[in-house]
Amino acid sequence: MADTFADLDRYVNDNRARFEADLKQLVEIPTVSMDPDHKPDIRRGADAAASVLRACGADARVVQTAGNPVVIGELKTDPRHPWLTVYNHMDVQPADEPEWKSEPFKMQIRDGKYVGRGSTDDKGPGLTALYAARYAHQHGVPLNIRFLWELEEEIGSPSFEGMVKSELAKLKSNSVLVSDTIWIAKGRPAVPYGLRGVQGVTIRLTTGAKNTHSGLTGGPARNPVAEIAGLVARMLDTKTGKVKIPGFYEDVRPLGKKERDSFAAAGFNTARYKAAHELTSLRFDDPIEIMKRIWALPTLEVHGISGGYHGPGVKTVVPAWAEAKISCRLVPDMKAAKVLQLIRAFTRKHLPDAKVTAEHHLDWFLGEISGPHAAAATTALRFGFGRAPAFTREGGSIGAVVTMVRYLKCPLVMIGLSLPEHGYHAPNENYDWGQASGGMKTFVKYFSEVSKIA
Numbered sequence: 521m522a523d524t525f526a527d528l529d530r531y532v533n534d535n536r537a538r539f540e541a542d543l544k545q546l547v548e549i550p551t552v553s554m555d556p557d558h559k560p561d562i563r564r565g566a567d568a569a570a571s572v573l574r575a576c577g578a579d580a581r582v583v584q585t586a587g588n589p590v591v592i593g594e595l596k597t598d599p600r601h602p603w604l605t606v607y608n609h610m611d612v613q614p615a616d617e618p619e620w621k622s623e624p625f626k627m628q629i630r631d632g633k634y635v636g637r638g639s640t641d642d643k644g645p646g647l648t649a650l651y652a653a654r655y656a657h658q659h660g661v662p663l664n665i666r667f668l669w670e671l672e673e674e675i676g677s678p679s680f681e682g683m684v685k686s687e688l689a690k691l692k693s694n695s696v697l698v699s700d701t702i703w704i705a706k707g708r709p710a711v712p713y714g715l716r717g718v719q720g721v722t723i724r725l726t727t728g729a730k731n732t733h734s735g736l737t738g739g740p741a742r743n744p745v746a747e748i749a750g751l752v753a754r755m756l757d758t759k760t761g762k763v764k765i766p767g768f769y770e771d772v773r774p775l776g777k778k779e780r781d782s783f784a785a786a787g788f789n790t791a792r793y794k795a796a797h798e799l800t801s802l803r804f805d806d807p808i809e810i811m812k813r814i815w816a817l818p819t820l821e822v823h824g825i826s827g828g829y830h831g832p833g834v835k836t837v838v839p840a841w842a843e844a845k846i847s848c849r850l851v852p853d854m855k856a857a858k859v860l861q862l863i864r865a866f867t868r869k870h871l872p873d874a875k876v877t878a879e880h881h882l883d884w885f886l887g888e889i890s891g892p893h894a895a896a897a898t899t900a901l902r903f904g905f906g907r908a909p910a911f912t913r914e915g916g917s918i919g920a921v922v923t924m925v926r927y928l929k930c931p932l933v934m935i936g937l938s939l940p941e942h943g944y945h946a947p948n949e950n951y952d953w954g955q956a957s958g959g960m961k962t963f964v965k966y967f968s969e970v971s972k973i974a
């Protein structure tokens with residue numbers, strides 16, 4: 521197999537301009553799944569993704585689902601070789617933040633840095649895996665590789681399970697690779713074996729038909745913005761982040777020794793973490809406590825409270841309504857339905873006329889911390905980046921992961937390429953050639969290693 525890798529450095533360097541052009545094309549289609557106005561862009565994005573797959577030698581089809589399409593591409597070798605499914609998502613978050621320094625859907629290429637919405641989450645890593653697969657395919661790695669590119673990951677994958685069920689016979693896999701997670705820091709790769717789940721809710725309180733003059737109604741009128749804020753403050757100790765809803769932590773599985781040791785060896789550094797996310801202060805600074813809180817404990821987060829007046833100056837109105845958008849991150853062995861029921865009961869008790877609406881929910885995931893696929897990931901990252909990964913969990917959620925494990929019934933490994941400073945979901949999101957080029961080498965090695973696992 522020695523000559524499998526002989527051309528690899530040259531291949532990576534020679535394909536840089538082509539990779540950048542492909543990434544630019546994909547980033548410049550605003551595949552924002554959250555916004556119905558972008559439906560035509562989702563369709564265009566799926567077609568462009570299928571073309572990119574075909575140009576790399578894959579058979580590709582755009583599969584319709586109850587929601588957004590999924591793009592499936594295959595690089596086949598021999599039916600006797602094992603199948604690897606590689607998952608990425610080609611939809612993106614909205615990019616309405618005022619802090620963007622350039623157009624979010626015009627990709628800037630500067631010194632090997634690619635700035636634009638979706639560059640790192642998750643178009644860049646997806647394309648990186650494809651370029652590696654093309655090389656592996658051309659160099660006879662005995663593996664069949666299937667790409668599964670989803671277009672509604674960022675809205676909780678509502679149609680993914682239905683698609684997997686109806687395509688099941690065509691999705692037979694010996695293992696799955698997901699590249700949609702982040703490293704501890706630059707130079708410190710991570711292979712997460714777990715993800716948190718999530719349950720979203722909106723809580724809305726209406727106390728009138730319209731906003732009124734606070735000189736006329738302030739006093740007797742209820743203030744829904746204040747009451748919603750009060751409810752949130754009852755749910756959450758804002759200083760510590762501890763959730764005060766009775767029973768919330770009941771099903772949380774304590775962290776085992778093996779996991780705690782693996783977290784402690786991850787090379788997490790508080791100052792670097794703060795700098796990467798541009799956070800000016802935290803609730804606490806102890807690195808072990810931070811890792812536990814992101815990876816192994818649940819949260820209740822308020823994403824926004826709306827209602828009343830938000831323009832310049834102070835407009836003296838009593839708002840007619842207010843709404844809080846909330847989500848809870850869930851860990852083993854919590855149940856989304858139970859968390860929802862706890863929030864409903866708590867709201868009924870403390871703010872009985874508020875209306876709780878359930879939004880999307882995803883289950884948590886816990887895979888294997890060791891085994892042949894984890895070993896292959898270690899070998900691959902050592903080869904691609906010169907450093908073995910830390911085995912950690914991840915604080916985010918990927919709906920497709922739980923679904924793929926449930927239906928494809930095979931091992932799943934997460935080898936992400938994104939860095940904290942790439943800015944997932946943030947303004948000036950970016951990806952870079954360092955991660956892409958090392959990533960291509962990593963994935964070629966990974967493909968070669970998994971082809972040997974029976």
Ligand code: BES
Pocket residue numbers: 641642673674675676677700701702718880882914915916917918919944
């Ligand atoms: N790539 C992320 C998942 C992720 C987040 C991995 C943080 C590692 C660290 C994914 O695209 C994502 O953003 N998922 C959403 C799902 C939600 C909208 C249902 C999330 O976690 O908020």
Ligand code: MN
Pocket residue numbers: 609641642673700
């Ligand atoms: Mn993602």
Ligand code: MN
Pocket residue numbers: 613641674944945
């Ligand atoms: Mn995301």
